[in-house]
Each structure stands twice: as C-alpha cells, then as structure tokens.
Amino acid sequence: MATTKLTPAEETMLGAAVDAATTPGMETVTMPYGIPGYTLTQVERQIPSTEPPVLPVNKDLQYIGKSPARWDAHAKVSGAGRYTADIQLPGMLYAKFVNAAVPHARIVSIDTSAAEKLPGVKGVYIIQHLLGGAVLRNPSLDPSQYPIVRYAGQPIAAVAATLPHIAEEAALLVKVQYDAKPFVVDMQKARQSNSPQVFPGPADQAGSAGGGGGPHGVPQTGNIHGPAVHKVGDAEQGFKDADVVVESKYTTQVQTHSALETHGVVADWKPDMLTVWASTQGTASVREELAAYFKLPKSQVRVITEFMGGGFGAKFGAGNPGVVAAALSKQTGAPVRLMLDRKEEHLSVGNRPSSDQTLKIGAKKDGTITAIQLVSYGTAGCGTGAGCAGPATNLYKWATLHTEENDVFINAGPATAMRAPGHPQGAFALEQTIDELAAKLNMEPLELRDKIDENPVRRVERQIVRESALWKSRNPMPNADRGSIKRGVGLSQSVWYRHINMNSAAEVRVHRDGSVEVLSAVQDIGTGIKTVLAQVLSEQFGVPPEKVSVKIGDTNYPVGPNSGGSVTTASLTPAVRDAAWQASQKFLASIAPALGTTPDDLVLTNGEVSSKSGKMQPISFRRAAAKMNTDEVSAQAKRIPDYNQGHYDTYGGVDVAEIEVDTETGLIRVKKIFAVHDCGRPMNPSQVINQINGGLIQGISYTLYEHRLLDPNFGLMVNHNLEQYKIAGSREVPELHVELIESYIGQSSTDASGIGEAAGVMSAAAAIGNAFHNATGVRIRTMPMTPSVVLEALSKTPQRSETV
Amino acid sequence: MSATEIKVLPCQCLRTKNPYGTTPQSADTWHPGTHAASTYWCLRTMGPAGPDEHYVHLARCIPGRSCYQAPED
Numbered sequence: 001m002a003t004t005k006l007t008p009a010e011e012t013m014l015g016a017a018v019d020a021a022t023t024p025g026m027e028t029v030t031m032p033y034g035i036p037g038y039t040l041t042q043v044e045r046q047i048p049s050t051e052p053p054v055l056p057v058n059k060d061l062q063y064i065g066k067s068p069a070r071w072d073a074h075a076k077v078s079g080a081g082r083y084t085a086d087i088q089l090p091g092m093l094y095a096k097f098v099n100a101a102v103p104h105a106r107i108v109s110i111d112t113s114a115a116e117k118l119p120g121v122k123g124v125y126i127i128q129h130l131l132g133g134a135v136l137r138n139p140s141l142d143p144s145q146y147p148i149v150r151y152a153g154q155p156i157a158a159v160a161a162t163l164p165h166i167a168e169e170a171a172l173l174v175k176v177q178y179d180a181k182p183f184v185v186d187m188q189k190a191r192q193s194n195s196p197q198v199f200p201g202p203a204d205q206a207g208s209a210g211g212g213g214g215p216h217g218v219p220q221t222g223n224i225h226g227p228a229v230h231k232v233g234d235a236e237q238g239f240k241d242a243d244v245v246v247e248s249k250y251t252t253q254v255q256t257h258s259a260l261e262t263h264g265v266v267a268d269w270k271p272d273m274l275t276v277w278a279s280t281q282g283t284a285s286v287r288e289e290l291a292a293y294f295k296l297p298k299s300q301v302r303v304i305t306e307f308m309g310g311g312f313g314a315k316f317g318a319g320n321p322g323v324v325a326a327a328l329s330k331q332t333g334a335p336v337r338l339m340l341d342r343k344e345e346h347l348s349v350g351n352r353p354s355s356d357q358t359l360k361i362g363a364k365k366d367g368t369i370t371a372i373q374l375v376s377y378g379t380a381g382c383g384t385g386a387g388c389a390g391p392a393t394n395l396y397k398w399a400t401l402h403t404e405e406n407d408v409f410i411n412a413g414p415a416t417a418m419r420a421p422g423h424p425q426g427a428f429a430l431e432q433t434i435d436e437l438a439a440k441l442n443m444e445p446l447e448l449r450d451k452i453d454e455n456p457v458r459r460v461e462r463q464i465v466r467e468s469a470l471w472k473s474r475n476p477m478p479n480a481d482r483g484s485i486k487r488g489v490g491l492s493q494s495v496w497y498r499h500i501n502m503n504s505a506a507e508v509r510v511h512r513d514g515s516v517e518v519l520s521a522v523q524d525i526g527t528g529i530k531t532v533l534a535q536v537l538s539e540q541f542g543v544p545p546e547k548v549s550v551k552i553g554d555t556n557y558p559v560g561p562n563s564g565g566s567v568t569t570a571s572l573t574p575a576v577r578d579a580a581w582q583a584s585q586k587f588l589a590s591i592a593p594a595l596g597t598t599p600d601d602l603v604l605t606n607g608e609v610s611s612k613s614g615k616m617q618p619i620s621f622r623r624a625a626a627k628m629n630t631d632e633v634s635a636q637a638k639r640i641p642d643y644n645q646g647h648y649d650t651y652g653g654v655d656v657a658e659i660e661v662d663t664e665t666g667l668i669r670v671k672k673i674f675a676v677h678d679c680g681r682p683m684n685p686s687q688v689i690n691q692i693n694g695g696l697i698q699g700i701s702y703t704l705y706e707h708r709l710l711d712p713n714f715g716l717m718v719n720h721n722l723e724q725y726k727i728a729g730s731r732e733v734p735e736l737h738v739e740l741i742e743s744y745i746g747q748s749s750t751d752a753s754g755i756g757e758a759a760g761v762m763s764a765a766a767a768i769g770n771a772f773h774n775a776t777g778v779r780i781r782t783m784p785m786t787p788s789v790v791l792e793a794l795s796k797t798p799q800r801s802e803t804v
Numbered sequence: 805m806s807a808t809e810i811k812v813l814p815c816q817c818l819r820t821k822n823p824y825g826t827t828p829q830s831a832d833t834w835h836p837g838t839h840a841a842s843t844y845w846c847l848r849t850m851g852p853a854g855p856d857e858h859y860v861h862l863a864r865c866i867p868g869r870s871c872y873q874a875p876e877d
Contacts, residue, residue, distance in 0.1 A: 130855050133871070136857055289847060318850070323850055384859065417821045
C-alpha cells in the first residue's frame with residue numbers, strides 16, 4: 001500500500017503531525033484508509049503514545065472482523081437470559097397504570113377508594129400537577145391538582161398489588177371525573193385557525209421565542225410550532241438559475257416503535273440504594289433521571305439491564321414507568337414491577353411523526369443542483385420533533401437550500417426519537433424526486449447521483465449496484481410489462497452521521513486462574529455489543545470469545561454510552577481495546593520474570609504465551625496466568641476523541657428493491673432487496689448484516705403496512721395491537737442480500753463506526769417508490785402504500801387504462 | 805447539518821434524546837436537540853408539557869418561562 005494523497009484538511013493534520021514527533025506524549029502512526037479492493041491506502045495520524053498498536057485490516061485479524069456466534073446466543077434461545085419482565089424479587093408487587101379515557105380534558109377528581117379496598121392492593125400513586133412556582137400558560141384554566149390530559153392513554157395514576165390481575169382490576173376501579181375539552185386528532189384540521197388548541201394560550205412570536213436559547217425564530221401559532229427555517233444562499237435565485245425544476249408533494253404516516261419488549265421497570269427502593277431493572281437503551285440515562293427526579297446522589301441509584309428486547313429510540317430516560325414504579329416501591333416498601341401492555345406501548349411511549357412535504361429541486365442540465373426547497377408539516381402528537389429535512393440537507397451537494405419544518409400539535413401521544421429520526425420521511429420524498437430529476441435530465445439515476453454525491457464510499461457502493469444483476473434487470477423504460485402484474489426495480493441512498501459519546505469507559509481484568517473479563521455499564525439493545533466486546537478482548541489476549549467474560553448493563557460498572565444514533569460500537573470499542581491493551585501489558589509484566597524473559601519478548605496468540613526470542617517454549621494462557629505475581633491485574637480506560645476531529649464522517653448505503661405490483665388488486669409484493677452498506681470497520685460482519693436486514697424489514701413494514709389510526713370522533717387509536725396494526729411478518733419479508741463495505745477512516749484504536757440508523761430503514765420506502773415507478777410509470781407519493789393507495793395512484797394515470 | 809447556535813442554557817429539567825445521538829466528541833450526558841427532529845420531555849412531568857402546561861422545547865424552556873430552572877453550576 002502506498003500513502004494516499006490526502007484532503008486539504010488532512011494535510012493540515014499531517015502538517016501538525018510533523019511536530020508530533022517532538023510533542024511529548026504524541027506519536028505519528030500509519031493507519032489503513034479507504035476500501036479494500038477499491039481505494040485502500042494508508043494515512044498518517046498523530047495519536048497519544050498511550051494508544052495501542054494500529055490494527056491492520058480485518059483480513060489480517062484473528063477475531064475482530066470475523067463473525068463468531070453471538071456471545072449470549074445460548075442464553076437468549078434457552079430462556080436463561082433475564083429480561084426486565086423476568087425479574088422476580090421476594091415480596092414483589094405488580095403495578096398497573098390508570099390511563100386517560102379521553103383525548104383532551106381537565107381532571108376534576110380521582111377517586112381511588114374502591115381500588116384501595118380491593119384485597120391485595122398495597123399502593124396507589126396519582127400523578128400530581130407539580131405546579132411549584134410555575135404559572136399556567138393558559139390563564140383560563142383553573143389550577144388543578146392534576147395535569148391536563150392531552151391524549152387518550154395518558155398515564156394518570158397507578159396501583160400496585162400482590163398479583164398482576166389484582167392490579168388490573170384495581171386500575172379499573174379508579175374513578176376519574178373529566179371536564180372534557182374539544183380535541184383534534186386530524187393534522188389537517190389541527191392546522192386550521194378555528195381548531196381546538198392542544199396548547200392553548202398566547203402565541204409565541206418568532207422574535208421572542210427562542211430568545212437566544214435555542215433554534216431562533218421558531219414561532220407558535222395555534223397548533224403549529226414552526227417554521228424552523230434553515231436557509232443557505234438564495235434559493236429563489238437558485239431556481240432561476242436552474243434549467244430543470246421538479247416539485248412534488250409527499251405524505252407519510254405515523255409509525256409506532258412496536259419493539260418486541262414493551263417499556264418496563266422493576267424498582268426496589270431501599271434506604272441506601274434505589275435499584276432499578278429497566279428495559280432501556282441507556283442505563284446512564286435512567287440513573288441520571290431517577291437521581292435528579294428524586295434528588296438522590298447517583299451513587300445511590302443502580303440501573304441494571306441484563307437483556308433488552310429492542311427500543312428503536314423510544315427507551316431513553318426513566319419515563320413515567322420509572323418514576324411511578326420507584327415512587328410506589330418507596331411508598332410500599334416492596335419491589336414493584338411495572339411493564340406496559342401493547343396498547344400502552346402504542347399510545348404513550350412514542351412514535352415516528354407523520355409528514356406532509358412539498359419538495360422542490362432545481363438543477364442545471366449537467367445535474368448540478370442549484371436549489372433545494374422543502375416545506376414540511378408533520379405531527380408528533382402533543383410533542384415536537386416532526387422535522388424531516390435531514391436527507392434534503394445532507395445527502396447531496398447543492399448550491400442553495402431553503403427548508404421550513406413545522407410541527408402540528410394534535411391530541412395524540414407524543415413522538416420520541418425513532419430509528420434515524422426524520423430521515424425515512426425525508427428520504428421518501430428526496431430520493432423519488434432525484435429520480436424524477438434524473439428522468440427530466442435524461443440521465444440514469446446512478447449517473448445523476450454520481451454527479452451530485454462525491455462521497456467516495458457511496459461512489460463505490462453505486463459502482464457495485466451498477467454492476468449488479470438486479471440493477472441491470474430493471475426496465476429500461478417504466479411500465480414495460482403488459483400484463484396486470486408489473487415488475488419494477490428502483491433504488492435509494494441513505495446517510496447517517498458519525499457521532500461519538502465520550503461517556504464510554506470499560507475495565508478489563510485478568511485473573512490468576514486465566515480468566516479475562518470486561519466490565520462496562522453499556523446495555524445490549526439486541527444488536528450484539530456483548531459479542532463485539534468479547535471479540536476485542538480475544539484479539540488482544542489471543543483467546544477465543546467464548547473464553548472471555550463480558551459483564552455489561554449495570555451502572556456499577558464504568559459508564560457506558562446510551563445506545564442511540566448509531567454510537568455504541570464506535571464510542572465504546574476503542575475504550576475497551578485501550579483497557580485491554582493496558583491490562584495485557586500489565587499481565588505480561590507480571591508474568592515475564594517467572595518465565596525468564598522480558599514483557600516485550602512475549603506474544604499472546606492462539607491461546608498461548610510465546611517468546612519472540614525463543615527463550616521459552618510456548619505455554620497456555622492459563623498456565624502463564626498462574627505465574628502472575630498478584631491475583632489480578634486490571635486497567636480502566638475511557639474513550640479518547642477521534643484521531644482526526646477535523647473530518648466529519650458519514651455512513652450510508654445504496655439499496656435496490658425489486659417489486660411486483662398487482663394493478664388489479666393494488667397489492668405490492670417486495671421480491672428482493674440488494675443492499676450495499678458501509679459502517680467503517682465491520683467489527684462483526686454477521687451482526688452488522690443482521691442489523692441491515694432488520695432495518696430493511698422495518699422499512700418495508702413502514703412503507704406498506706404500519707399505520708396508526710385515530711378515530712376522529714372519539715380521539716382514540718383504533719388499532720392499538722399487533723393484529724390491526726400490521727407489521728411485516730415472515731410472509732412479507734423478501735429475499736435480502738447485503739453486501740458490506742469495509743471502510744477504514746483512521747479515527748480510533750478500533751476504527752469502528754455505526755450502522756443502526758443507516759441500515760435500510762430510511763431508504764426502503766424510496767427504493768420501493770422508485771421501483772413502483774419503474775413498474776408502472778406512476779409516481780406513488782403516499783404512505784403506507786396500501787392497496788387503496790396504490791389503486792388511487794394508478795387511477796390518476798393514463799398508463800393503467802392502457803395496460804389493464 | 806442545520807444546527808443552530810445555542811446562546812443560553814436551557815432549563816435544567818429539559819430532556820431530549822438528540823436524534824443524532826450526541827454531538828461529536830461530547831462528554832455531556834444530555835444534549836439539547838438542535839434539529840427539528842428532536843423530541844423533548846420535562847424531567848418534572850416526564851411528559852411533553854411543562855408544569856405550566858405549555859409544551860416543552862429547546863426554544864421554549866428558556867429564562868423567562870415561569871417554571872424555568874437554571875442549570876446548576
């Protein structure tokens with residue numbers, strides 16, 4: 001490999017590196033850089049001299065970059081793994097929420113007397129209105145003892161009993177008297193000036209809102225919070241400069257997270273320690289919130305997540321379940337378990353907001369984008385977060401940009417972050433519009449993307465797609481099939497951003513009996529970080545993953561990152577490798593005298609300790625450990641900043657979908673998806689591919705099936721289950737083929753990156769949409785693409801009458 | 805990225821899971837979302853409304869709001 005020609009930013013870094021040789025504590029190293037088989041070269045980095053040696057590319061490693069069986073697979077499939085709902089403590093009580101039955105109301109009274117008299121009931125907790133020094137925003141409201149109800153399903157109170165069915169019965173006995181208020185659950189109606197107000201009171205004007213405290217100039221008018229405006233350059237002039245302009249409207253629906261495991265906690269309040277088992281994506285976030293809420297030192301709050309059944313962004317912080325369970329445990333003196341049921345999961349703990357987007361793109365004849373303009377309205381229920389401008393802002397080069405994002409309040413449960421927030425919605429519109437633009441410019445979709453996307457990794461991914469049999473099989477012209485079943489192929493790109501959580505630390509211990517363990521508070525949300533940490537230890541100590549111990553998911557261990565935004569592997573594995581490296585050096589120093597040599601003469605590989613000089617015969621790791629001069633050596637390390645902070649990396653992929661459209665029934669069948677993705681150094685390719693498979697399936701499900709339905713007359717969700725709220729099942733999952741790109745970026749001691757957000761979930765809808773156009777010649781701009789939506793789209797076009 | 809500058813500290817009870825994970829190279833536990841896809845909740849209510857029954861948002865949970873609590877030094 002030859003050293004590459006670097007970017008100006010990197011040359012600046014290298015300029016500094018000249019000084020690194022003379023800077024105490026720093027050294028210059030050469031690291032792999034680029035994509036093996038395509039662009040692999042080397043890059044120089046200046047790094048702290050305490051860092052471990054640079055890892056070579058995956059093919060030259062023994063454990064990292066390989067795909068050993070999941071470290072906890074047996075525990076999962078055998079039932080030995082303990083999820084939150086499996087926790088059983090002596091004397092434990094079972095709690096059940098009392099939830100609002102109406103979508104908008106002031107609570108007049110709550111009568112818990114009948115519930116309290118039910119045998120077996122041990123505690124009742126009412127969520128109080130903690131007004132404190134606050135002044136009600138709406139002066140027409142009388143100060144109430146209870147918070148305003150803003151959606152049906154909002155937690156109001158909870159009961160704790162000795163058995164689950166007693167708690168359920170007691171919850172039904174709680175009498176709530178409502179002063180019902182007008183409500184709105186339809187976003188279009190909510191935008192009207194005469195609509196019932198979700199947050200009534202004086203409007204916030206752009207000049208005062210924000211006040212320098214956040215995004216500037218975000219007004220509130222009625223139920224609309226927005227627009228949040230982002231302008232770069234003069235988009236109006238950009239459109240004037242364009243040779244071609246494409247403008248369209250796109251609509252996406254609300255999706256709920258629907259993780260296999262619902263939200264839940266087991267709280268055990270003791271005088272000196274609050275211990276909480278939580279289904280969470282962040283043990284640190286749960287501890288922080290409980291400590292702050294109950295004004296406890298963090299050292300007196302312990303959060304444990306042994307196994308966890310998915311979250312997709314909805315499980316951060318303690319939430320009402322955490323606070324209420326802890327309060328009930330304190331009140332009753334007993335451990336309390338509070339697990340939400342599926343209905344509560346749909347209603348009250350998050351969703352992906354909807355979107356109505358108007359997207360306009362202007363371009364020169366050669367494809368250069370002169371302007372992008374996006375105006376979006378979306379509802380995050382009674383919360384905010386419906387923005388979707390990420391793809392339009394970040395996926396391609398443009399000369400000018402103008403985005404306006406609006407939240408529309410309705411009387412429905414608040415959104416929370418959901419896998420690649422805003423991006424599946426935004427990509428659905430953007431990537432179809434890019435295809436439309438390509439058609440107008442008489443360019444191939446890949447040709448135009450090559451023009452407007454210079455990312456070198458995406459460029460390789462597009463090349464792989466271009467040469468694939470699936471892409472070559474697309475119809476040269478849309479609507480090629482003459483029968484009622486029409487086949488089409490389309491693609492979409494995705495993008496996500498490299499972020500590092502510095503709250504990432506680990507301790508590695510080596511014991512005299514030869515056992516090795518790693519400890520970190522990080523939780524495994526199902527993506528396999530336990531296995532990856534085992535691989536990192538194995539690479540350092542030369543023992544197989546099944547021989548090391550991984551202890552995570554407990555705030556008693558060194559702090560771990562919250563798992564969201566594709567940060568876990570990129571953030572934590574360098575800290576683990578650093579700790580493993582330091583522990584291994586201590587280990588070698590401890591045993592070298594007994595082996596008659598020096599530490600730097602010793603090598604750890606293949607389960608043995610051997611000598612470079614031949615001073616000793618190789619011996620097993622376990623026998624070598626027995627020669628340690630102490631019972632244990634250990635090292636703790638925390639994440640250090642990326643080696644090249646001046647460069648902003650992205651991850652992404654190019655996904656190709658093959659579909660069949662039944663133009664008589666309106667059914668879409670996804671037959672195949674070919675996905676080419678990158679995530680830095682793949683630490684465990686099998687697990688990465690699993691995440692991409694999951695993202696694609698979730699994306700297909702979002703595109704074709706999932707749809708939260710609210711009854712406009714009563715304000716209730718009518719499909720609050722997994723029967724009427726349809727999720728893609730085995731019959732709907734197509735053939736999935738993932739090609740994983742190794743992309744070395746020289747950023748840390750493992751050079752790992754993330755995959756969760758870019759893993760197909762944001763690109764599936766647009767790829768299917770573009771495939772639909774290739775199949776039928778019709779643009780489908782509404783999700784979910786149910787049969788009625790498909791037939792409606794087809795009915796508006798001449799193509800259908802020609803072919804049916 | 806459409807991040808906007810933050811000039812004053814938001815209320816200490818404002819919570820978010822920034823959709824972009826965390827800001828690069830940051831050690832803070834919680835980061836105020838700076839994008840329109842950020843969702844928020846209040847530590848005191850565990851919901852999207854504050855104690856004053858107005859909605860929770862980085863642009864709203866600022867000095868001058870009656871329930872505002874300044875971050876501790």
